[in-house]
Amino acid sequence: MKMSNHDHTKQFQALAPGPPRIFTPQTSTAVSRPKKSSTACLACKAAKRKCSGPDAPCKACRANNTECHFDPTRDLRRKVAVKRAIHELANYKDLLESLVKTIRSDDQGKCERVMGLIRGNASYTELAHAVGCPSMTFGDPQELSNASKLAIAEYGDTPVEVADPKRRPSDPSTIPSSPEESQPIKASQWPSVSPYARVTLESLCDIPLFEVPAKPWTKVTDNDYLVSHLVSLYFTWDHPCSQFLDQGIFLKHMRLGKQNSEFCTPLLVNSLLSMASAHSDSPDVLSAPEDAFSRGQNFFSEAQRLWEAEDLENDGRELPQLQALLLMCCVFKCLGRLRKSWMMLSQANQLARDIGLTDTPAESETKMSPEMRRVRAVTSWGLFNLSSQMSIELPRAAPVAYPTCEVERCGNEDVNWTPYPRSNKITCDTKPARLPQVREGLAQVAQILVDVKTLVSDKHHRRASSTELWGKANGPFERLTDWLQQWPGVAEIQNDPVPQVLLLRIKCLQAIVRLFEILKDHPQAEYSQKAQYYQVTSLVETARCLRIHRQKYGLKHIPTEMVDATHTGLCILAYQLDHGDEAKQAFIELCQFGMALSQRFKPTADVIRAIRKRALNQSLRLPSEAIEIFDGPEQWNGIEP
Known part of the structure; x- marks a missing residue:
């Protein structure tokens, strides 16, 4: 039946509003299900109740007057269980490797x-101490109980999440359920970072x-x-050793x-993130997949783009620009691009002069905020320390900008220092960072390096004979030896070490090595042998400091300021192994650091490669322990003489 035209235009009447609904409050009490606990104590599990x-104690244990202990790590669904499993496996792996090397x-x-301890049924902890393995615990019930409680308090007693399709690939908690889900690893001539790097203790619970x-x-x-991960890495391993900026003020802003x-x-x-990426194993910091030497290059490229686009005129933010130049200088140095590093340092010194960091404090400085005066002082001394160091290391040195303010103006406030990431440990000791003391010690060494740089210049321009240079070196050498006696020694540092205090002593020892590098080619054999003796003695003590770092913190995270000490020590001690067992053991210790650093820094990899090639040419005879550290003799076949 068709509709008529009248039907098309017919208007329907509006519906009348209904009666208002009256919501009455609920008088009945909702019955909630009893909360089910997914973690039972050990006594209830044994009694199946x-x-x-x-x-603790639970109701059943109170009623039966039994001991009540909870061990949530037995529930394999939980993050704390994964954390404990990785913790224990990593400990046993480190112990096995140390035992084999011994x-x-x-x-x-x-x-x-060690064999006597094994036959005497010694504990794993005693074995770890005997073979020089980092301090750890193996199955200590009290330690594991405390660790479990701390882990639950920090990370929550929640099951491990799996198979979340909305999660980004860069999320640290994303774990492939099987090896087939990950992309295959391609062979590369450089050290690679595996996609499985995410499946670590840090990525799970960090x-x-x-x-x-x-x-x-x-x-x-x-x-x-x-970003938080990288910033934490920088302020743990690099900032205390260089101090280009103020930690508290930077983080606040x-x-x-x-x-x-x-x-x-x-x-x-971006400059800071690029520098910190050297310490990260996350694939997200790589600019080239699986190329370990491409860490942080994306951040560095962004920093370079921003630097080229910066307008320094009346910007009012020249101080962070200066700090960024210092960080970029260090990045270029870690990449082995020394000419670029020198150029960045030269620009930093020029900018420091432009903003008055090297001039006599003007009256206008009194109008600055306390924060600005503090940051200016910290930056000026950080620039001076880096310039003094690089003025000797590089063939073309930037002019040293001597600060006009006292180092005490940087402030005496200290911060707490915690090894980050937590590596194989669930609990970590928090210690004073000792930033003011390290800053003062670095400043004193840098002032002596200015005099050493004068000797380098005199030798380069032939303004003094070898005998005259030796006489002029007595002053800096006595000041450096006095410094070593006034500051904590190796035995004292070993009781409660932090990397920056170890590095402080290494810096002074490196200054002695640099000083006698100028004098070791003296035409008289007596002076030449004495210079070599002082170099070897300083490098042996440097190796002791590095050994303390390895035993306490391992080789996964090493301050970049220790790279130069490792390079210098390897290149000198490789030809001074006949100085005795101490020189030999020091070289072996440096080889361990060199192999660890060669996975992150190409200059270190080049040094290791050069030593290998010389050994293959039989122009250099290395200890068997060093060959084992270099991945075994079978790995040397791919190196062309």
């Missing part, structure tokens, strides 16, 4: 002591020391976790996220 759950070594006395935002500081990533800050800029942040 219901448990009321944490905290058995392979020529130290028969040490081997006999909490950065400092939480900072990625935006608006960098366009490379919007991952707040990754970075968290505020204001781009017009006079203490934090995108240029400075």
Whole structure:
């Protein structure tokens, strides 16, 4: 039946509003299900009875007057269980490697002591101490109980999340369920970072020391976790040893996220992230997949772009620009691009003069805020320390900008220092960072290096004979030896070490090595042999400091300031092995550091490669322990003489 035209135009009447609904409050009480505890105590599990759950003691144990202990790590669904499993496996792996190296070594006395402990049914902890393995615990019930409680308090007693399709690939908690889900690893001539690097203790349970935002500081990533992770790495391993900026003030302004800050800029942040990437194993810091030497290059390229686009005229933010130049100088140095590093340092010194860091404090400085005066002082001394050091290391040295303010103006406030990431340990000791003392010690060594640089210049321009140079070297040498006696020695540092205090002593020892590098080619054999003696003695003590770092913190995270000490020691001791067992053991220790650093820094890899080639040419005879550290004799076949 068709509709008529009248039907098309017919208007329907509006519906009348219904009666208002009256919501009456619920008078009945909702019945909630009893909360089910997914963690039972050990006594209830043994008796196969219901448990009321944490905290101890549970109701059943109170009623039966039995001991009540909870071990959530037995629940394999939970992060704390994964954390404990990785912790224990990593400990056993480190112990096995240290044990094998001890058995392979020529130290028969040490081997006999270790075998005696094994036959005497010694604990794993005692064995680890005997073979020089980093301090750890193996199955200690009290330690594991405390660690489990701490882990639950920090990370929560929640099951491990799996198979979340919405999670980004760069999320540290993303774990492939099988090897087939990951991309195959391609062979590369450089050290590679495996895609499985995410499946680590840090990636599962890591909490950065400092939480900072990625935006608006960098366009490379919007991952707040990754940026916080890198910032925490920098302030743990590099900042205490260089101190180009003030940690508290920088973090405060970075968290505020204001781009017009006079203490934090995108240029400075990207430079810092690039420097910190050398310490990270995350594939997200690689610019070239699986190429370990491409760490942080994306951040560095962004920093270079921002530097070229910066307008320094009346910008008001020259100080963070200066700090960024110092960081970029260090990045170029780690890449082995010394000419570029020198250019960045020269620009930093020029900018320091432009903003008055090297001039007599003007009256206008009194109008600055306390924060600005403090940061200016910290930066000026950081620039002076780096310039003094590089003025000897590089063939073309930037002019040293001597600060006009006293180092005490940098402040006496200290911060707490914690090894980050936590590596194989669940609990970590927090110690004073000793930043003011390290800053003062570095300043004293840098002032002596100015005099050493004068000797380098005199020798280069032939303004003094070898005998005259030797006489002039007595002053700096006495000042350096006095410094070593006034500051904590190796035995004192070993009781409570932090990397920056170890590095402080290494810096002074390196200054002695550099000093006698000028004098070792003296035409008289007596002077030449004496110079070599002082170099070897200093490098032996340097190796002792490095050994303390290895035993306490391992070789996964090493301050970049220790790279030069490792290079110098390897190149000198490789030809001074006939100076005795101490020189030999020092060289072996440096080889361990060299192999660890060669996975992150190409200059170190080149040094190791050069030593291998000389040994293959039989122009250099290395100890068997060093050959084993260099991945075994079978790995040398691919090196062309």
